[in-house]
Amino acid sequence: MASILVVDDEMGIRELLNEILTDEGHTVYAAESAMQARTIREQMRPDLVLLDIWMPDVDGITLLKEWSKTGQLTMPVVMMSGHATIDTAVEATRIGALNFLEKPIALQKLLKTVTKALESSPKYIEPAEDRVSQPTHSSSTKVAVSDTAAGPPAGEYISGIAKTYFDLPLRESRDLFEKAYFEHQMIIMGGSMTKISEYTGLERTHLYRKLKALGIDTSRNKGES
Template sequence: MASILVVDDEMGIRELLNEILTDEGHTIYAAESAAQARKIREQMRPDLVLLDIWMPETDGITLLKEWSKTGQLTMPVVMMSGHATIDTAVEATRIGALNFLEKPIALQKLLKTVSKALESSPKFVEPEEGKISQGTPASTSVPKTAVVESALLPPEGEYISGIAKTYFDLPLREARDLFEKAYFEHQMLIMGGSMTKISEYTGLERTHLYRKLKALGIDTSRNKSES
């Protein structure tokens, strides 16, 4: 399992990559702009970044240069674009990008590129059975409002929302669904049911958040009218 930051101004692309890579067992952080990507990078260091080239205000190449100059380009970055020229791809590689994905992104090409990029990630190690690989925080002091980086499991025999730690014995998809349900139920509790706060805290678009909660069987009907 790896932490992957997806930076793209197209909601459809963010949601598609989130669904595909989440199914592969990765933890996805989404940013719709360079500004959001900067904030996430300040709070944690992902194992991999999928970065769109053409974005409003600040494009991917400019953001890549910023990270390179400030010493934050310490993880592999794969650029994405449907209109990039060879010169643009070469420039991105010169700055420090590892690879390039052309849109529309083919599923097998995406998975192969991600797998190859993670092999070069300086801190990502394929998890051994029963262990989880997590992204590395940018510092040891992370503010409470920072993006959630890791999941702290209870001591042996204790429960999270009635789910015993023995769910490690379940297939990955089932175990992940159980954990995500417990996680979002916990967030709804501490955020007072505010979809806006949960969306900001988890980095999920509200539309995708509602879809995720519905798929997990979590009742959100009382929050539908929230602005």
């Protein structure tokens, strides 16, 4: 899971990218101006920034230059625009942008670009790698993971992760792991959506959406404040 900052003055674009990237398991922060983007960049240190070129007051190219000159361009930046020229795209790349997305942004193009960009992010750790690096606990822990995941039997383990997961397509394997992960969190957190939200860093709305997509029953927690 990565933290991604979306900077765009169009609410529709921010909401669309937020929905798509959140469904992919990322944490999304949205900014409608360069001023907001500066603040979030300082406070959250995102793994990736999707930056619109044409914005009122301070445009994306100017903000990119600012980050580059002040040594704040420590994360990959992908520029976005529906009216940019080739010269603009070249300039953005020269300044330090990693890639360029043309609006309207196609779903597969967005996901492919984000995945590629995160590979170059010094702060981001690919979830699969992160799982492999997890320490192996007792054999009872392995059984708990296998029983919790409503998926294929664990079989052999690689650093505590069911080897079966590695034989599945990435998305299917990730969904199975996330289902097991969230079901485990619901058990140890006593079903508290507030605690799970705080622990995972997901907003409650996004958390409920994620759990629903994974087929996890949250009806008993609907009344929780």
